[in-house]
Amino acid sequence: MVLIETHHLTKIYELGDSTVHALNDVSLTVAHGEFLAIMGPSGSGKSTFMNVIGCLDVPTGGQYLLDGMDIGRRSRDELAELRNKKIGFVFQGFNLLPRTTALENVELPMLYDGCSPRERRERAMDALKAMGLQGREHHHPNQLSGGQQQRVAIARALVNRAPVILADEPTGNLDTRSSVEIMELVVKLNRESRITVILVTHEQDIAAFSRRIVKFRDGRVVSDEPVKQAE
Amino acid sequence: MIGIPSTFRISLRALRVNKMRSALTMLGIIIGVGAVITMLAVGTGASERISAQMASIGSNLLIVVPGSSTSGGIRMGSGTLSTLTQDDAEAIARECPAVSDVAPMYNGTAQVVYGNQNWSTGIIGTTPGILPVRDWSLASGRVFTDQDVRNATKVCLLGQTVVDNLFGNADPVGQVVRIKKVPFTVIGVLEKKGQTDRGQDQDDTIFVPLTTAQKKLFGAPFAGLVRSITVKAKSADELEAAEGQITELLRQRHRIGPRQDLDFTVRNLTQMMQAREQSTQVMGLLLAAIASVSLLVGGIGIMNIMLVSVTERTREIGIRMSVGAKTWDIRLQFIIEALTLSLIGGVVGIILGISGSKIVTLLAGWATIVSPLSVLLAFGFSGLVGLFFGFYPAYKASMLNPIDALHYE
Structure with a gap:
């Protein structure tokens, strides 16, 4: 079943006199349960692509279907609702609210969803437990290690049962051991919970955890290949 | 949301x-x-x-004062004419339907002596109407009567400040004080009223019968002359009616033609306060x-x-x-x-x-x-x-x- 579908997607920025084609005719299909890595040098358009896929930005041209819905001309609030229900973000810089406990950070998406306080608490506790963070619910981000912070972020991404996680350089700020831990967690989520994962990275090692690698250059898809399994 | x-x-x-x-x-x-x-x-x-x-001065008050006299082309200011009389006051009480009480006044300042104490204060010669007009009542004793006014009896009512200065804590009713060396029997003490809006102590006063003040204390130039007439209207709504009626009545009594200047002024105290x-x-x-x-x-x-x-x-x-x-x-x-x-x-x-x-x-x-x-x-x-x-x-x-x-x- 198809989850994400783009047809001839373009995104044009006007910078003074010149126009930049951040996305230039990108057509891509991602099925439910896929684990996709997007690679490419900076300025290749991979971040713009993620922003459009993540409903943070709207394309200039072309079509984007998320779970069968056309995301072309949607209002700010409609896009916010889609981000809330359909998409879980994991960022390089974790992007947790400072001076706010892990639990409350995970509760955040449910806060904008009209969940009762009790349900919020229960689901956030469960999500943190699933990330192996029981006992750290009331820690603030600055009391947690980088790996732990990223696991809080993943718990937040999953807590509203989004079908897809968009991870933008999730291991960029982590040491090798934490990076591997996080990637193994992501692989496990993809395999066991059938969560679709789209990962942006420029590290070959990290991309190797995925099962399909799409390479961007100058706003276009230049290659789209499955990963050869090691075993 | x-x-x-x-x-x-x-x-x-x-x-x-x-x-x-x-x-x-x-x-x-x-x-x-x-x-x-x-x-x-x-x-x-x-x-x-x-x-x-405003409430302490008395409500719905009008004051009638004589007009200004002119002497050799020099106008002397309000109240300098001797045109108002006790008869005017009685006529106002009798003939103006919007008026409830009238108190003509003839006042001056005098030294008061009791025993070895003495005190200088304002003496107001007036009629029993002064108490309802000023919304004032007695703390003790009785008010002088119309009879007292007719007979120029030597009785007086003391304000609290006068009592405090002359008697201290003793009861003044029945005692004799000397005003300008004339003996007066104290028949009553006025209730404490406090200061006016201009800081004047209203309790520093003595009320005596009008005729007594005219004849025995301040020697009026002719019998029945008063310095002012304080009038209380029946209600706030009737203040202006009362003003009109008084003006008309006095114009007739003083024989002032329609084009002539009035020889008196009617002041509306309540309006000024408002x-x-x-x-x-x-x-x-x-x-x-x-x-x-x-x-x-x-x-x-x-x-x-x-x-x-x-x-x-x-x-x-x-x-x-x-x-x-x-x-x-x-x-x-x-x-x-x-x-x-x-x-x-x-x-x-x-x-x-x-x-x-x-x-x-x-x-x-x-x-x-x-x-x-x-x-x-x-x-x-x-x-x-x-x-x-x-x-x-x-x-x-x-x-x-x-x-x-x-x-x-």
Whole structure:
């Protein structure tokens, strides 16, 4: 079943006199349960692509279907609702609210969803437990290690049962051991919970955890290949 | 949509993070609200005091005084003519339907002696009508009668200040005092009345029968001459009718033609006092208006801090947007934050304003009254200030681009 579908997607920025084609005719299909890595040098358009896929930005041209819905001309609030229900973000810089406990950070998406306080608490506790963070619910981000912070972020991404996680350089700020831990967690989520994962990275090692690698250059898809399994 | 209680918790937490800054921002509102409440209290207190004085002088009063005399082309000022008589006063009482009581007066100042004490005070020769006219009553003893007035009896009523100075704690009723060396029997003591609006002690007075004052104390140029006639109208509505009737009656009695100048003046005391009360109220409102400027400045302080706060928390706004916060979720968060600042400031300001009024009363001795309405008004106004000045920063926050906000350093 198809989850994400783009047809001839373009995104044009006007910078003074010149126009930049951040996305230039990108057509891509991602099925439910896929684990996709997007690679490419900076300025290749991979971040713009993620922003459009993540409903943070709207394309200039072309079509984007998320779970069968056309995301072309949607209002700010409609896009916010889609981000809330359909998409879980994991960022390089974790992007947790400072001076706010892990639990409350995970509760955040449910806060904008009209969940009762009790349900919020229960689901956030469960999500943190699933990330192996029981006992750290009331820690603030600055009391947690980088790996732990990223696991809080993943718990937040999953807590509203989004079908897809968009991870933008999730291991960029982590040491090798934490990076591997996080990637193994992501692989496990993809395999066991059938969560679709789209990962942006420029590290070959990290991309190797995925099962399909799409390479961007100058706003276009230049290659789209499955990963050869090691075993 | 996110609920108000959750939003309120988020706002409180944000305000706690920057305690010093929040407190300083509130200070603007605190001072504004405090100043408005204190100024309104001062204004209300002053006009209440005037109304109380108005009541103490007596209500619905008209005073008839003789006109000015002209001597060799030089006009002598109001009250210098000897044109009003006791008969005029009796005619007013008899023939003006809008008048309830009349008190003609012939007054002067004299030395009063009792035992080894003496005291200089104002002596008012008048008729029994003086008490209803001035809304005054006796603390002890009895009033002199019309009979006393006819016979020029040497009896007197003492004001409290005179009693205090001559008798101390002793009971003066039945005792004999000497006014200008003439012995008078004290038949009554007037109730304490306090000061007039001009600070004159109304209790420093002695009432004697009109004729006694004319004949035995101040030697009137002719029998029946009075210096003024105080008239009480039946009600406030009939004040103007009474004024008209008195003017018409005296014009006839004094044979003044329609084109001639009147040889007397009718003054409406109540109207003068009301005008004073009104001007005091206007003054109070003016003070409050000036004070509310500081509330406005406090509001600008809130807006300033909220704008800084929005900029500082751009990344937080981006995070909230990325997990699904809608336009109004963000807007409400910052509006409630501003509202919380202004309302807490409002409550503290009300406390400050009430204590401020007390301090003004203590230090300056002015009567102040904090009315519930002014408290409600100040509180509501501080809320409005929060809403008004919180809206623009909140609007700005809600319109941020989520991508830019997320990558804001």
